[in-house]
Amino acid sequence: MNAYDKVRIARSSGRPTGLVYINSIFSSFIELHGDRRAKDDGAIVAGIAELDGMPVTVIAIEKGRTAAERTMRNFGSASPEGYRKALRLMMEAEKFNRPVITFVDTSGAFCGIEAEERGEGEAIARNLMEMMDLDVPIISILIGEGGSGGALGLAVADRVWMLENAVYSVISPEGCASILFKDSKKAPEAAECLKLTADDALSFSLIERIIPEEGLGTEEFFSALGSAIAEEIRQIRKDADFKEKRYKRFRAF
Amino acid sequence: MISFRMKPENELEKEGRDNIPSPEDEIVCPNCHRTLKKNDILPFMTCSCGHHFRLKARARIGLFFNGFSELFEDEKTRDILSFPGYGDKLEKARKASGENESVITGIASIDGRKVAVFVMESLFMMGSMGHVTGEKITKLFEYALANRLPVIGFTASGGARMQEGLISLMQMAKVSGAVKRHSNAGLLYIAVLTDPTTGGVTASFAMEADIILSEPGALIGFAGKRVIEQTTKKELPKGFQKAEFLLKCGFIDKIVHRKDLEYTLRQLLILHGIEKEGKENIG
Numbered sequence: 001m002n003a004y005d006k007v008r009i010a011r012s013s014g015r016p017t018g019l020v021y022i023n024s025i026f027s028s029f030i031e032l033h034g035d036r037r038a039k040d041d042g043a044i045v046a047g048i049a050e051l052d053g054m055p056v057t058v059i060a061i062e063k064g065r066t067a068a069e070r071t072m073r074n075f076g077s078a079s080p081e082g083y084r085k086a087l088r089l090m091m092e093a094e095k096f097n098r099p100v101i102t103f104v105d106t107s108g109a110f111c112g113i114e115a116e117e118r119g120e121g122e123a124i125a126r127n128l129m130e131m132m133d134l135d136v137p138i139i140s141i142l143i144g145e146g147g148s149g150g151a152l153g154l155a156v157a158d159r160v161w162m163l164e165n166a167v168y169s170v171i172s173p174e175g176c177a178s179i180l181f182k183d184s185k186k187a188p189e190a191a192e193c194l195k196l197t198a199d200d201a202l203s204f205s206l207i208e209r210i211i212p213e214e215g216l217g218t219e220e221f222f223s224a225l226g227s228a229i230a231e232e233i234r235q236i237r238k239d240a241d242f243k244e245k246r247y248k249r250f251r252a253f
Numbered sequence: 254m255i256s257f258r259m260k261p262e263n264e265l266e267k268e269g270r271d272n273i274p275s276p277e278d279e280i281v282c283p284n285c286h287r288t289l290k291k292n293d294i295l296p297f298m299t300c301s302c303g304h305h306f307r308l309k310a311r312a313r314i315g316l317f318f319n320g321f322s323e324l325f326e327d328e329k330t331r332d333i334l335s336f337p338g339y340g341d342k343l344e345k346a347r348k349a350s351g352e353n354e355s356v357i358t359g360i361a362s363i364d365g366r367k368v369a370v371f372v373m374e375s376l377f378m379m380g381s382m383g384h385v386t387g388e389k390i391t392k393l394f395e396y397a398l399a400n401r402l403p404v405i406g407f408t409a410s411g412g413a414r415m416q417e418g419l420i421s422l423m424q425m426a427k428v429s430g431a432v433k434r435h436s437n438a439g440l441l442y443i444a445v446l447t448d449p450t451t452g453g454v455t456a457s458f459a460m461e462a463d464i465i466l467s468e469p470g471a472l473i474g475f476a477g478k479r480v481i482e483q484t485t486k487k488e489l490p491k492g493f494q495k496a497e498f499l500l501k502c503g504f505i506d507k508i509v510h511r512k513d514l515e516y517t518l519r520q521l522l523i524l525h526g527i528e529k530e531g532k533e534n535i536g
């Protein structure tokens with residue numbers, strides 16, 4: 001399977017979306033809305049839930065599955081308000097000593113007039129800064145598309161995992177192809193150059209783990225993933241130095 | 254959807270070259286369309302109509318700082334992904350700019366007050382963020398933290414550097430971590446946004462400063478105009494993503510004309526208790 005096949009799979013509509021992960025892995029999820037500034041961004045779903053007896057804060061980018069859902073979720077392209085909602089709930093997680101788990105699946109942050117007017121860049125920047133310093137464990141899992149700054153704005157973590165067919169890239173293969181080859185149809189070649197697969201990311205130590213997609217979407221799949229997340233959180237919590245290690249993790253790039 | 258790019262890179266680079274007038278030439282001001290001679294725009298490379306021409310990073314350092322001493326200039330950029338054509342592009346960028354990377358870092362003083370400085374070079378691949386760009390800025394913030402210095406940074410960037418893939422993206426988080434540590438220690442960071450400041454630089458250290466100044470008319474934004482038009486199919490408002498627009502939206506503190514910048518920076522340093530060298534810092 002080549003890199004662009006993975007891009008196609010990562011984007012395909014049949015994959016479980018962020019909300020499916022939340023509902024399948026956690027119990028007693030209570031969604032919390034809004035950024036307390038301007039609005040509630042449907043592209044990001046967030047709240048408190050329980051995982052293996054632990055209260056946790058869960059944040060997911062949701063693309064939506066039906067046409068109506070996709071419109072409501074803005075196809076998983078978050079606005080500044082979405083990143084600010086996420087940050088508000090991460091600060092709350094820190095206050096109540098809850099670990100944070102994020103599920104990332106976006107082609108990129110929203111490229112709209114309103115998004116610029118309300119500071120898309122500032123919102124992502126603030127998240128990067130605060131997530132580097134958050135005093136609770138953070139685990140980020142890329143479940144589909146990891147589109148550039150829009151993905152990174154929720155993926156500064158102690159552990160970053162990717163699903164086997166997820167992709168993570170600084171630019172879309174189409175965008176890269178139109179610059180590099182002056183032809184967006186050469187996206188497959190660009191995808192190879194960008195080294196955007198989970199295997200690539202692991203080989204550059206940009207992620208810690210690849211989640212095999214065998215049984216993707218089944219009860220067993222989510223149950224195994226839930227156990228892995230719970231186990232990892234316990235490991236991070238045992239380490240008094242975890243924040244320093246998070247700094248060093250990104251410092252190494 | 255492409256969230257990280259303003260324009261095709263070669264187009265931006267071409268624009269970068271065209272916008273930096275060599276002082277020997279006559280140049281037409283893109284704002285008032287008058288033909289200007291060297292003496293008309295010196296010393297600040299500004300037109301009397303208010304237009305600010307782009308400046309080379311070293312020219313900027315010369316205009317606003319004294320006693321600049323460069324740090325981390327030996328960091329060497331590598332083609333980590335073996336990306337097609339990157340080696341040649343780096344070579345060309347080095348020739349075009351006379352610099353090894355898209356940022357210059359060091360220590361200097363303003364009015365005798367010592368500061369850590371970074372200045373991005375738009376002639377080097379449009380100031381895009383390679384791993385060495387991120388590394389030098391990170392090291393500067395760490396140095397400033399260790400030596401309890403304020404940081405003054407001039408941004409000019411088209412965003413991430415495609416040829417370094419995810420490694421480029423990760424620079425945003427890396428620098429942000431260093432900015433946060435510097436900030437947690439109660440130290441001052443002033444960013445001066447210059448034309449253009451976009452993409453991953455806007456979505457990281459350009460927007461993380463305590464005080465965010467901008468030059469008049471600078472293009473500042475996250476997504477590129479073309480991408481926004483394609484995504485929304487709407488006409489963009491007049492002056493969209495210009496410094497004046499961002500000021501109105503509440504994302505920059507102040508627009509400062511180049512001729513007033515040294516004074517403004519000096520006053521800000523004084524108001525933050527940054528003493529002249531040789532004196533003890535108070536507070």
Ligand SMILES: [Zn+2]
Pocket residue numbers: 282283284285286287300301302303304
């Ligand atoms: Zn003019």
